[in-house]
Amino acid sequence: MFRWLTAGESHGEALIMILEGMPAGFPIDQELIDQQLRRRQGGYGRGGRQKIERDQIHIFSGVRNGLTLGSPISMMVRNLDWENWRDRVMGPQKLDHDPKKVTRLRPGHADLAGALKYGHDDVRNVLERASARETAARVAVGAVARQCLGQFGIEIHSLTRSIGPVASDAQAPYDWQAVEESPVRAPSHSEEMVRAIDEARARGDTLGGVYEVVAEGVPVGLGSHVQWDRKLDGLLAQAIASIQAHKAVSIGDGWEAASLPGSRVHDVIVPDEEGNLRHATNRAGGIEGGVTNGEPVVVKAAVKPIATMLTPLDSADLVTRQPVKAHYERSDICVVPAAGVIGEAMVAIVLWTAFLEKFGGDSLAEIRRSYDSFIESTRRGSEAAGRTV
Numbered sequence: 001m002f003r004w005l006t007a008g009e010s011h012g013e014a015l016i017m018i019l020e021g022m023p024a025g026f027p028i029d030q031e032l033i034d035q036q037l038r039r040r041q042g043g044y045g046r047g048g049r050q051k052i053e054r055d056q057i058h059i060f061s062g063v064r065n066g067l068t069l070g071s072p073i074s075m076m077v078r079n080l081d082w083e084n085w086r087d088r089v090m091g092p093q094k095l096d097h098d099p100k101k102v103t104r105l106r107p108g109h110a111d112l113a114g115a116l117k118y119g120h121d122d123v124r125n126v127l128e129r130a131s132a133r134e135t136a137a138r139v140a141v142g143a144v145a146r147q148c149l150g151q152f153g154i155e156i157h158s159l160t161r162s163i164g165p166v167a168s169d170a171q172a173p174y175d176w177q178a179v180e181e182s183p184v185r186a187p188s189h190s191e192e193m194v195r196a197i198d199e200a201r202a203r204g205d206t207l208g209g210v211y212e213v214v215a216e217g218v219p220v221g222l223g224s225h226v227q228w229d230r231k232l233d234g235l236l237a238q239a240i241a242s243i244q245a246h247k248a249v250s251i252g253d254g255w256e257a258a259s260l261p262g263s264r265v266h267d268v269i270v271p272d273e274e275g276n277l278r279h280a281t282n283r284a285g286g287i288e289g290g291v292t293n294g295e296p297v298v299v300k301a302a303v304k305p306i307a308t309m310l311t312p313l314d315s316a317d318l319v320t321r322q323p324v325k326a327h328y329e330r331s332d333i334c335v336v337p338a339a340g341v342i343g344e345a346m347v348a349i350v351l352w353t354a355f356l357e358k359f360g361g362d363s364l365a366e367i368r369r370s371y372d373s374f375i376e377s378t379r380r381g382s383e384a385a386g387r388t389v
């Protein structure tokens, strides 16, 4: 079983990750992890924090001479901003004076609920861990997962579908290079999206949007129809909804399908020239009954506009209970392009977990044997095709 955990506060010393249940023999390239971390830091509309941080992975264990050992992988991303905070309010040592407390609550954040739940009188005790700085750790774990999936030809990309009122009308197949070259990671309407972000910034406001993750090369059979908590669509929805500011998830045409007749929603099954079974379209987003069906897995996510604004919202003070303006801390204007990279990481982790459940073994060689034999069994003419015994 593959398990992973992260730890770390936004202005603490570092983010820490532990990956357990990793098989041996998978090549891991640290530069590819750094590449994903850089992608998460980018995108038009980010705030001042990204100018301070230069996220880089440090691997402490579980990888030797470029290959996984089968032992737990432990990794770290340093917070460079820590140096500015260490002696003030974020160190572990007891201070000889009480740090200045944050008590002005920010609507749209974990501030109020988290402070009441954990009994804090300083909102910093909540906001430091609730912060999306934590997503750098997820992207690092996802970067390991996607390298493992890459051994089996699975590739994961994402694109921005909309920012505020501006939507891209691009249709698959997408030009992934063009997406990466766009400042907002959109295949079309980049300039209009950039303008919308500039206008929001000028108004002291923020913008959300929608992105789409596409995983290509995913084999049939990941996830299962037999139990609610093994259905891959459910697992993907949980993983994506767990990302900060993510408020809705759709598998395939999800939201659009709800208003269409069935005849325009379902993907008819057609044999290809070799007699293998494919779908004529992919409106289901590669998952039927909670199981991957061999088509690309497509997940869309709606990201809310950032709650911290240059023109702060009305709020209240946690301690005095008097009305005040919300606390302002350096903030992003729009995070949809970065959110797509985080969404990719979460999809990679879910697919890797399901992949190991289906083809699991202790080494790359063992997993490859299991994978090859299963793929062969699904082909036309295979002795095992369509039979369970």
Ligand SMILES: Cc1cc2nc3c(=O)[nH]c(=O)nc-3n(C[C@H](O)[C@H](O)[C@H](O)COP(=O)(O)O)c2cc1C
Residues within 6 Å of the ligand: 047, 108, 109, 110, 130, 131, 132, 135, 243, 244, 245, 246, 304, 306, 307, 308, 330, 331, 332, 335, 338, 339, 342
């Ligand atoms: C990549 C990314 C960056 C974010 N940056 C900020 C930010 O600078 N300021 C802010 O107020 N919220 C930011 N957020 C959103 C908050 O972390 C999030 O809204 C908050 O923790 C409350 O959680 P919820 O929106 O999931 O309910 C960011 C989210 C993501 C995904």
